[in-house]
Amino acid sequence: xxxxxxxxxxxxxxxxxxxxxxxxxxxxxxxxxxxxxxxxxxxxxxxxxxxxxxxxxxxxxxxxxxxxxxxxxxxxxxxxxxxxxxxxxxxxxxxxxxxxxxxxxxxxxxxxxxxxxxxxxxxxxxxxxxxxxxxxxxxxxxxxxxxxxxxxxxxxxxxxxxxxxx
Numbered sequence: 001x002x003x004x005x006x007x008x009x010x011x012x013x014x015x016x017x018x019x020x021x022x023x024x025x026x027x028x029x030x031x032x033x034x035x036x037x038x039x040x041x042x043x044x045x046x047x048x049x050x051x052x053x054x055x056x057x058x059x060x061x062x063x064x065x066x067x068x069x070x071x072x073x074x075x076x077x078x079x080x081x082x083x084x085x086x087x088x089x090x091x092x093x094x095x096x097x098x099x100x101x102x103x104x105x106x107x108x109x110x111x112x113x114x115x116x117x118x119x120x121x122x123x124x125x126x127x128x129x130x131x132x133x134x135x136x137x138x139x140x141x142x143x144x145x146x147x148x149x150x151x152x153x154x155x156x157x158x159x160x161x162x163x164x165x166x
């Protein structure tokens with residue numbers, strides 16, 4: 001809830017807020033339940049506390065959180081979000097880092113930092129909060145940072161591979 005109050009745009013600045021919540025591959029039932037709980041809690045807070053309409057909320061989980069599903073969601077948000085709008089993207093799951101490239105783990109092929117950065121580029125006219133709660137999420141910081149974009153990660157570097165306490 002604290003995170004919402006820190007990153008949510010003031011209604012004086014944004015006409016609308018668009019929310020994209022993505023849960024990646026959980027790995028086991030315990031993580032699947034935790035990821036779902038966090039996602040629904042965040043979405044419920046957006047609806048209740050910030051009055052984000054259902055039409056502006058996209059939740060990708062399980063089979064919908066594939067590379068294709070994420071790309072489609074970005075395309076749809078970019079098509080309907082106006083320049084004065086805010087977009088909040090929340091990644092909940094596991095990440096990886098091979099020493100040079102970070103990724104967020106999805107069903108099927110993962111999306112790398114470079115691919116996420118390209119997707120974020122579709123939202124260059126909007127104010128964006130990009131929150132990656134995964135391990136190795138620090139690898140996203142240098143590439144994803146951009147004017148008009150807030151990037152929040154659970155780790156400082158890509159090399160921090162342990163489960164995060166976000």
